[in-house]
Amino acid sequence: MKARGLLFPLLILTHQALQAKTLEQDYPYLETLYKDLHQSPELSLQEKATAQRMAQELKSLGFEVTANVGGFGVVGIFKNGPGPTVLIRTDTDGLPIKEDTGQAYASKKSMKDREGNLQPVMHACGHDIHMTVFSGTARQLIDQKSNWHGTLVMIAQPAEETGMGARAMLNAGLFKKFPRPDYNLALHVSAELQAGDVGFTSGYALANVDSVDIKIRGEGGHGAYPHMTKDPIVLAAQLIQSLQTIVSREIAPIEPAVVTVGSIHGGSKHNIIADDVNLQLTLRSYSPEVRDQTIAAIKRMARGLATAAGLPEEKFPIVTIQDEFTPSVFNHPDLTQRMTAVAKKIVGESHVKEVRPTMGGEDFGQYGRVEPKIPSLIYWLGSVDPETHKKTLAAGKKLPSLHSAQFIPLPEPTIKTGVKMMTAAALDLLNGPESAQRK
Missing domain, CATH: 3.40.630.10 (Zn peptidases)
Structure with a gap:
């Protein structure tokens, strides 16, 4: 032996x-x-x-x-x-x-x-x-x-x-x-x-990885007459700030999640209020429930801010979830x-x-x-x-x-x-x- x-x-x-x-x-x-x-x-x-x-x-x-x-x-x-x-x-x-x-x-x-x-x-x-x-x-x-x-x-x-x-x-x-x-x-x-x-x-x-595009639409015009417009850059700034509260105030603290705005493009000149602004986001999470919750919150916030700005529904933001989703x-x-x-x-x-x-x-x-x-x-x-x-x-x-x-x-x-x-x-x-x- x-x-x-x-x-x-x-x-x-x-x-x-x-x-x-x-x-x-x-x-x-x-x-x-x-x-x-x-x-x-x-x-x-x-x-x-x-x-x-x-x-x-x-x-x-x-x-x-x-x-x-x-x-x-x-x-x-x-x-x-x-x-x-x-x-x-x-x-x-x-x-x-x-x-x-x-x-x-x-x-x-x-x-x-x-x-x-x-x-x-x-x-x-x-x-x-x-x-x-x-x-x-x-x-x-x-x-x-x-x-x-x-x-x-x-x-x-x-x-x-x-x-x-x-x-x-x-x-x-x-x-x-x-x-x-x-x-x-x-x-x-x-x-x-x-x-x-x-x-x-x-x-x-x-993590789950999502790429999200948001087109924020407004009503452009002369920078000297902002009261005649619906400024999409202001709406974009408000939305970016609001998005930070998804992870801090809506997702359970023990659930990992990230919402990052990686790109913002809008406007062409100092004295022109643009018609639209484009945002690109990356979202990260682990569970499918947190992923769905994050996407739903982004869509809700985008629509809510457009409503508060007095935009008609046909000019509400367009939120597009890209087909590059990685589970x-x-x-x-x-x-x-x-x-x-x-x-x-x-x-x-x-x-x-x-x-x-x-x-x-x-x-x-x-x-x-x-x-x-x-x-x-x-x-x-x-x-x-x-x-x-x-x-x-x-x-x-x-x-x-x-x-x-x-x-x-x-x-x-x-x-x-x-x-x-x-x-x-x-x-x-x-x-x-x-x-x-x-x-």
């Missing part, structure tokens, strides 16, 4: 050592892939070349690959006998930001957006790291295919930044034309955690606990962090909402150079955030940690109790 008890840990250590060696050997390829992707970002809904690269990565490993799923979405299927079906997702799009990191491999790319405007493009949200870890994980899992049974569904999703990609892939039949997952997994780089760390949030992790991400608590335990074994307990929910948005949450709901988890992958992290915080300064022109992950050990963690997560699910039941 003692001999058998000693042999089992020895086998685990030997397997881990072999896995680490394999990843070590594969790392130069992954680093080159990362730098190629970093220098070749593409805007949302235009990820043609990126999708082709991800498709080729999967094809070269023996996946059955389908391209152009919901736009430039890629689906790779690898069936390895009876067992659970695990979906691993990466996002692929870049952002219209001019990179200012000073890296030798910095993006210098520009491309036209959907409106025809030439834009600089950068992977300022780490999707290049996501794709590299995605590819590295696929390579590891295929290399170890004798150690697991089940089905891998690996998807490269476009248009995450607009909140449209996940919905487009689902509408294109992702869970009808391809195997329906038992679990959904994804990761996102963190601009706050050190490279080598991973972070987990149980329950609500990322909140809910990390299944049991799955989160299970993967946290895996992480502690893989990267060490000191490198596993509990991360508070954020009001950022991520459309990964869509995949877990399809009835019957699928246990899903997105976790954080530390990417900040530990020395930079230490010096920056010690100086009382702030680290570059996601979507910053200065944000740049430290490739090593970020990529290695990502591949180790995602590979271990997939293996745990593929070899779990569910797998034994299906053999």
Whole structure:
């Protein structure tokens, strides 16, 4: 009994050592892939070349690959006998930001957006790291295919930044034309955690995100005769002030919510009272009830102020909820606990962090909402150079955030940690109790 008890840990250590060696050997390829992707970002809904690269990565490993799923979405299927079906997702799009990191491999790319405007493009949200870890994980899992049974569904999703990609892939039949997952997994780089760390949030992790346009209409005229007008700029100012009371006075204090007016445009000259003013808002929440309550309050306030100003109903404000809605991400608590335990074994307990929910948005949450709901988890992958992290915080300064022109992950050990963690997560699910039941 003692001999058998000693042999089992020895086998685990030997397997881990072999896995680490394999990843070590594969790392130069992954680093080159990362730098190629970093220098070749593409805007949302235009990820043609990126999708082709991800498709080729999967094809070269023996996946059955389908391209152009919901736009430039890629689906790779690898069936390895009876067992659970695990979906691993990466996002692929870049952002219209001019990179200012000073890296030798910095993006210098520009491309036209959907409106025809030439834009600089950068992977300022780490999707290049996501794709590299995605590819590295696929390579590891295929290399170890004798150690697991089940089905891998690996998807490269476009248009995450607009909140449209996940919905487009689902509408294109992702869970009808391809195997329906038992679990959904994804990761996102963190601009706050050190490279080598991973972070987990149980329950609500990322927020509902709504973009709202409000056109406030009035009756324009000469700035010298305001009594002859209905000034939409004054109405806009009143509405902006009123909107601040939604979170502070209408939403329950324990329910997170944000209402931000990000843009206001109106008028053309000093002495002209305009006919209308346009506002752009972003709304953040977790629960659908708070989301609905916030939207209803905005519409009520807009109409109320127009009524108080004496405007006829045909000139009431027009409130438009844009079709870019991103639902909140809910990390299944049991799955989160299970993967946290895996992480502690893989990267060490000191490198596993509990991360508070954020009001950022991520459309990964869509995949877990399809009835019957699928246990899903997105976790954080530390990417900040530990020395930079230490010096920056010690100086009382702030680290570059996601979507910053200065944000740049430290490739090593970020990529290695990502591949180790995602590979271990997939293996745990593929070899779990569910797998034994299906053999």
